[in-house]
Every structure is written in structure tokens, then in C-alpha cells.
Amino acid sequence: MRPARKVEAVGGLVPRPSARVVLIDDDDRLLLFSSRNQRDGTLRWYTPGGGLQPGENHRDAALRELREETGLTDVALGSEV
Incomplete structure (x- = not known):
């Protein structure tokens, strides 16, 4: 298990890279x-x-999330939108 990270809020919002x-x-x-x-x-x-x-990184996260949520593993990512 990873240790918790301290995240500081900006204007009441907590950044969450996704x-x-x-x-x-x-x-x-x-x-x-x-x-x-x-x-x-x-x-x-x-x-x-x-x-x-x-x-x-964003690419690896996108592929991991796609695998976790759909089971798809043979996906070629295109350019960023």
C-alpha cells in the first residue's frame, strides 16, 4: 500500500491529475x-x-484505467485531445 500524500487545495479545490x-x-x-x-x-x-x-504518466494511466474498466489491453492510443 502506498503512503498517503499531502495535497494542498487551491481556492478550495484539490487538484487531481487524471x-x-x-x-x-x-x-x-x-x-x-x-x-x-x-x-x-x-x-x-x-x-x-x-x-x-x-x-x-498520463499515457500509462490511460492504458491502465482502460484495462481496469473494460478489460481491453491491445489498444493503440492516438494523439491527445
């Missing part, structure tokens, strides 16, 4: 996940991805 993947298949379909807001019932859509782990 990586997300816009995944489009050969049929031009976009992969999105959804979750419902428990307070107001609205539906939110988002791409696979998540926060960087200590010492991890």
Missing part, C-alpha cells in the same frame, strides 16, 4: 459509461479513465 480515453471503434461508436446522481436523479455520461497514481 487521464481519460475517447475510445472509438471501427464502426465509429464511442464508448461512454453512465451513472445516476443520487440527489437529483440526473444521468451523467463519461469516458473511461481516472486519476494518475504517484509516478505514473
